[in-house]
Amino acid sequence: MRDTAGVDPVPEPPPDTSRAPGGETRCRDCALRPLKLFHEPTGDELALVQSLKRRERRLGPGEALIHEGQTDAPLYTMLQGWAFRYKTLSDGRRQILSFLMAGDFIGVQQKMGDAAAHGVETLTEALFCVFQRDALWELHRRSPMMGFNVTWLTAHEESMVDDTLLSVGRRSAEERIASMLILLFKRAAALQPDAGAGGVDFPLTQQHIADGLGLSLVHTNKTLRKLQRRGLHRIADGRLYLRDVKAMARLADLYGDGRPPGRPLV
Amino acid sequence: MRDTAGVDPVPEPPPDTSRAPGGETRCRDCALRPLKLFHEPTGDELALVQSLKRRERRLGPGEALIHEGQTDAPLYTMLQGWAFRYKTLSDGRRQILSFLMAGDFIGVQQKMGDAAAHGVETLTEALFCVFQRDALWELHRRSPMMGFNVTWLTAHEESMVDDTLLSVGRRSAEERIASMLILLFKRAAALQPDAGAGGVDFPLTQQHIADGLGLSLVHTNKTLRKLQRRGLHRIADGRLYLRDVKAMARLADLYGDGRPPGRPLV
DNA sequence: CGACGTGTTGATCTCTCTCAATTAGAGTGG
């Protein structure tokens, strides 16, 4: 605690390489709208969001959107691609907190002017919507309905972290992997209309899976292999195929849509 | 939805602040107020909260406030005591997601009418404020400022789960315990004006610590013992004393207020 | 007084980690 307070650990904010001069989409044409992630916004609400939008930012795969400890990160919304939130220990050990996909909010956590408690990095080429710093407050103030939605989304994001915590804390390696694959498959499938049959896009490396589940890379590989050999799933060419969802769900102790089992919980 | 975007929300007629049936405290006298957990609410805001408050609920130690999978849980606020949120697997393995203390919200996660994704149980005798189901929406609608605060609190709660996930996923048993003790100490101390010197109340059993950190009871005991013998802390008679915060923080890889270290994070 | 919950400790056991080495594909430069 000696030398941390005074020194600014924050790396320079990455230069904005991504201002899309002409081609930015307007909120009314946003790719997110057809997905029905939230209630259908009114015209006024769309206009409001549009007015708070500053610009877009496009990143290639493996780039940093927010550095851990960065102090001036704005509020983002994810429009396309995959990313993840993570934290690291000083010796480099990394834990991925959650994966982000189209429609997710980024940066609600940090109080304005505060340091980001986690980093965000892309997995694929990705497109983000950038909002001004006080957008969150403006949104609440001028549209309580949208503010309410943000609260709900934030709570939902937390419940996903809760699920991961349950996995990492109490599930075996096999169970963790089964559970993650199912959950990611569902999310990805929900965003990709033609999903299901032919699998879904799956840009994670085994290292990402390991870091998301608190496992070592080697053990992740061996476990993944085992499940695949057992015919539960298949990962190839950046796609994930679930071949035996039933068995996978049984292994993960996941029921229905992820709720606890209908058993004597009391 | 009439008065959403572009228009400031319409203030409701002044709610009835006088209702405070048998012995219940009114919001204006709430024990939480002196703690400055959020911005100082105006008189109108207090009245609003008061109008949404349904009643209070008092539980003894070890009682369930919300059962896992319960479908009709209302929204709560914690006034006194300790509690925790948890999830279990069907074979009984339990993971404690977070500990709750005065000022914490409970139940924001579940959409109205939805099943609770986690259970909540008390550690001590505890007092809760019970709100009607749609309180969350009413709060947003009638006081954007308080709605904004709820979003912020929800995000903050998530960041605490993030921290735990980092611990459980990537820290050793010693490091996890050190990190938990420091974090709980700080929270408890913040609520207890006379804190610091003589330690703080600490109602967790070793089983709770284990379930919160994804460890077994036995290993938790041994690790706790080791740290205590090393003079880092002491737990006795339901109180926690930190005897060497420096060493404890170093062990936990916690810096300052929990931010990542000022090291080459990139 | 016996039942129970909580804390302790010793003795195995095993799941997962770490270390090492190999293969395969993509990219790069000569």
Place this chain on the structure above:
DNA sequence: CCACTCTAATTGAGAGAGATCAACACGTCG
């Protein structure tokens, strides 16, 4: 076209942190 480099996936072997099993101590309580 080929050597060279890098990243990601694999596999084997040995080591270890933490789990499981078993006992026991102590205080509370009906």
